[in-house]
Amino acid sequence: MNYRLNSTGAIAKRKIFETFISPGFYIALSIGLLLGYFVIGGFVDSIDSSGLNYSLNSIYELIARSLSGAFGETFVIKLFAEGPYLFALFVSFIPFLFYLAISSVFKFGFEKKVGALELITYGPADGTSYFLASFVKDMVFTLIYLMVLLVFFFVSALINNLVLGPMFFYTTVMMIFLSFAFYGYGVVSSVLTDTASSAIALFLGIALFFLIIQMGSFTIVSGYVRNLSTVLAWIIKWISPVFYLDLGMSSIGYGNVPMYLLSMLLLLVLTGGLLLISHLILKVRGVRV
Amino acid sequence: MKNMKKTTRKLSVTLILAILIFLFALAPVFSDVPVRKEQLIYSILAFVGKEYTGTFCRQDADTFYLMADVDNFITIRKTLVYFWPITQDWKVDTEALNIPFEGTLIIEGKDIGKKEIKQVKYTYYNAPGEYEVNWKVFTGKDADKEWQKYSKIVDAYWKAVEKYYAEKSKYEAELTRLTREITKARDEGKDTKRLLAKLKTLKQPKEPTDKAPKYYVKPVEKAFVLNLPVGEYSVKFINKDGKVMEGSEKKIVVFGKRRSNGIGYDVIPGDKWTRPVQSATPSSVLYIDGTTDLYLRPYYQDEFNDLYYNKMVKNDAKGNPNIMKWVRIQQVPKARVELIKKESSSEVILEKPYYVQQTQGSSLGYKIVPFDPKKYEGRQPSLRAFKVPISRNLRSLKFRLQDKNGKYLSGSDREIRIIVKSNLQIILLILALFPIGLMFIVLAIRGRKYSSG
Secondary structure (H helix, E strand, O other), X not given: OHHHHHHHHHHHHHHHHHHXXXXXXXXXXXXXXXXXXXXXXXXXXXXEOOEEOHHHOHHHHHHHHHHHHHHOHHHHHHHOOOOOHHHHHHHHHHHHHHHHHHHHHHHHHHHHHOOHHHHHHHOOOOHHHHHHHHHHHHXXXXXXXXXXXXXXXXXXXXXXXXXXXXXXXXXXXXXXXXXXXXXXXXXXXXXXXXXXXXXXXXXXXXXXXXXXXHHHHHOOOOOHXXXXXXXXXXXXXXXXXXXXXXXXXXXXXXXXXXXXXXXXXXXXXXXXXXXXXXXXXXXXXXXXX | OHHHHHHHHHHHHHHHHHXXXXXXXXXXXXXXXXXXXXXXXXXXXXXXXXXXXXXEEOXXXXXXXXXXXXXXXXXXXXXXXXXXXXXXXXXXXXXXXXXXOOEXXXXXXXXXXXXEEXXXXXXXXXXXOOOOOOEEEEEHHHHHHHHHHHHHHHHHHHXXXXXXXXXXXXXXXXXXXXXXXXXXXXXXXXOOHHHHHHHHHOOOOXXXXXXXXXXXXXXXXXXXXXXXXXXXXXXXXXXOOOOEOOOOOEEEEEEOOOEXXXXXXEEEEOOOOOOXXXXXXOOOEEEEOOOOXXXXXXXXXXXXXXXXXXXXXXXXXXXXXXXXXXXXEEEOOOOEEEEEOOOOOEEEEOOEEEEEEEOOOOOOOEXXXXXXXXXXXXXXXXXXXXXXXXXXXXXXXXXXXXOOOOOEOOOOOEEEEEOOOOOOHHHHHHHHHHHHHHHHHHHHHHHHHHHHO
């Protein structure tokens, strides 16, 4: 156990260093911040004497109309009740989450394919310590990114006289645990498949499935689409990270802090379960393609 | 001759083209006539938290929605249903066909088992009082009694009004006649003393002291009164022959409020007083550009499921089943707003009447001024609200609500932030692009290290 921890730490350090010296991280960081910049700028442009007036900014009008059409007016009102930051958080964070998860999944698949992973396992490390190191690296970069995002949002709030409301902070904390669960699915996808492309396809399939089903159950269109989404969302809810995000956010909206904490705990349990499954799969399949 | 023929031909072609264009223009008018279909509908008079609202459940809709533990009135009828594309909703044509059915409703649900409900007479009214919402419902004989009581008050009022106007017209006729006679007598140099004495004895009739009732009692009608606990129920209609009416089997979703007595505000900007916005989410922030003062009207609000509530108000409406929404219920009587500009200083403001005055001159517009009953005699205030003075120099202020006893109402806190577009936006853009700059530095260091290594 100790040797696995040591090797996990060593590999994680190496991976973190590699990510720091590669351009991808910086580009993803900038893209996330730019998206946030446009969301905040658009919000400021849309303010008039009576409050938020979407029609003042064409991009915001498009966003508000699309969101209202899909999820209803109440959803949009709640999304912007504290200001632009809740929406900006989703817009800035989700692409970065996918970048991190996909890059790890790709690297795992690639190194498995070229035999690098097999080579490592002849030494002091094993497959589990490798994917744990990947997971640790993703965790570290998620925290770094969220800290950068918080600083950026804080500066923008100061400049524009905006508020980072309580819902924003609760959701930010929730995002950490949500991303852990997604990275867990990334690890499962990697150990289940033989090539990088199939691992990415599987991961994207799983992630988008959860997202679309949860969003489908939120749509205001009546009939088949929502009914199907609601049923599927109910079936997959215990394994869907997005369900726990919704549970946590709706609990905090109602002032139910214990349920909010429980939803984060459940996300951790889900992540732990996914890592355990990955460990068992690796034990059975090994790291050789 | 040839020229004339040519001209006639040209005219004919032009005329035919004009007719064709006209017909094309008319085409949408004829093509959009909605198709009316005869359907068995559930006509629903639902209590929506603040009032009774009518909707209907058409044959294709399988569910209707009601609020729990309140009286709702249902009738079954055959009518013509059509889709109106302009407003994108379903409508009924009860003028062409409207056949109500008598029978029994069978409702089945977990908590109530199987229940038979008969039609009863009913009436309701919103009793005037301190609160806007004070609904009273009467069924059976009580409904008749209440209606008779109300009819008597209304009849007595109208009789008094009628009597007053008859006396007034008699008085005015007598006054005119005497005035004429006096003028004539004066012109003829006759004695007017007797006529003047008679004029003095004329008394103007007094307006009736009985005021019209401030409430309206709905005329007695027959319906199924549904007052159910939260749950899902199946319903069907049994006609007089004891058979289930085809198309009458539906599901009823009965729901309650998740939270009640929240505080919402109508926020009226001084420059758009006819377009108030609502601040419903507790502890939300109101961002404004600070160009005009705000007028607030606080109200109590209850929280309901978005889809259920929307569908209760209008059965073919859309809504989000996973989101709760706040619904305005009634005003907060005798409330006070506490404005907090800095943590240490606060100011209590009271509700006052205001008048919207058109501005003089070429610049079209208006201004909101305090309502002066003397200055605006015979007019009503345009709005009653709490005025919150706003200026562009103010960065933020908070406010909360006190009830008539000075107790703070939970969920009434709001913050106003004045957004003045800053020139420092460029800093944000630089910050957002900073990682790219950092990337070039890292790549340069990496490149140098690799080349030296």
